[in-house]
Amino acid sequence: MMRLFDRLPVPVRLLWLSLELAIVLFAIFMGTKTTILYQGF
């Protein structure tokens, strides 16, 4: 995934990033609850 991303042309990379950002923000604002493992140890 990481390697494929680095080889794409810049506009495609930017589009990819905005898509990722949208999904992540959507998930967080939808209130997905997941704790970070190992935290607090």
Added chain:
Amino acid sequence: MLNFSIGSLFFAVLLFITPIVLRIGKKYRTGLFLIINIAVFLLCLKSLPALLIGALWILVPYFMALLLQRAAEETAGVLPRILRNSFYLLMVAVFAYLMHYEWIPLFKILPYSNAVKLLGLSYFLFREIDFTMQYGYLKEVKVRITLVDYLNYILNFYTVMAGPILRYEEFVTDFYDETKPEMSGDMILHDFHRILFGYLKVYVISAILSVWAGYWFQRLSTGAGFFSLLAEFILFAFFNSFYIYFNFSGYCDVVAGGAHLSGMTLRENFDQPYFAVSLVEFWNRHHITLSEWIRDYIYSPVIKVLISGAFRKKIFAGQCVALFITFLIAGIWHGTNFNYVVYGLLQGLGIVISTLRTSHMKKKLGKKGFKEFQAKKWVRILENCATWAYISASFSFVGYDVCGVILRGFDV
């Protein structure tokens, strides 16, 4: 006080502000980074007493390292060694007390409040032990040692939550490395992608897996009938193991990407662990920095004591005992309740069985024959599946009260 996790707004703000601050104020980046780290540390404290405990927990090892070194240089005989060993024993005892292990009866009597627990307590311990143990070596090879660098190393807010566990030498060398290439647009995009992909792993993929694992755990704890329970357990363990991988490796991607934007390189913590063909290989590819820390500071000293003492003529048995002890400790460390003791026992047992099998196979097929046998495709696939199944089964004790379910099962 403040909730500090990669999902918090606080962390997200830091993720973007820190690189800008450190790069603009390049001349003062050591000091600026320290300000940010101390601010995060203070904001995460749960109470005033925690401030005192935290300050002691962080500062004492630094000055102890100096003191122990001086003692070793100036006094001959066993005294420095006794001092040293009692210091580490004290560290571990205080650590166990602060962690408040539920299955240690003594802690039920002693006064305790959750408010003294520090964020990233055990990761502090790992780093402090690394620093104090290596202090003499660090001075010898002339690695830069100052209180400010030490504090940045210990409090580094990128790694304070859950690693990766850097070594002091590694951190300082990297922090002051001037041969690094200038940040290019490509690199920024790469880091952004790494951060966002990490968030995606944690808040989308692992969140979904966690819901599914929770669902099957619920069915497991209320179900009946051997075969349906077994099926429910397998499904639960399956989703849970992938949940752990995506959650933890996603977190590592976020902090590694963030730190890289600020000009720091964190060591990789994961290398496709579920393709491992043995338990040993799995631990070399999962939470790598912890495995290496444990190898250096638990396994090596333990096995050295064993094979130069009681197991002098029985090296293989010594190896098994050392592996068992190591993995038991590693398992217990993961959490405070009894499930983690079972998890540690399972890991220890698994590693001993796999070592016995390897040695048996080597005797039967010869070293070369065994290598050829292992290189076969079907063998690799089978061993991969077996490793993965065993890991999943033992991981089911992480985060879920599987012991409780089993005990309830016996009551009925």
Added chain:
Amino acid sequence: MDTKVKLEQVFREVFDDDEIELSDEMTADDVDAWDSLTHIQLIVAVEEAFKCKFSTVEVMKLKNVGEFIKLIDRKTGNA
């Protein structure tokens, strides 16, 4: 006896392989069986053969044969 020759004997014994020949740049990657267990076995055998003691960090930092020889010489006052 030369440290290197004596160390070579220790290596041959630990790895159970009479063909091992030491060179200064030799690392764990060059010897198949040199893993974290045999590394400690080596250390223990060397401690016995040369009558010296290594600390946890010294054990950890030993990466190649050249460093090994230097460390032994320093410990035994041969340097």
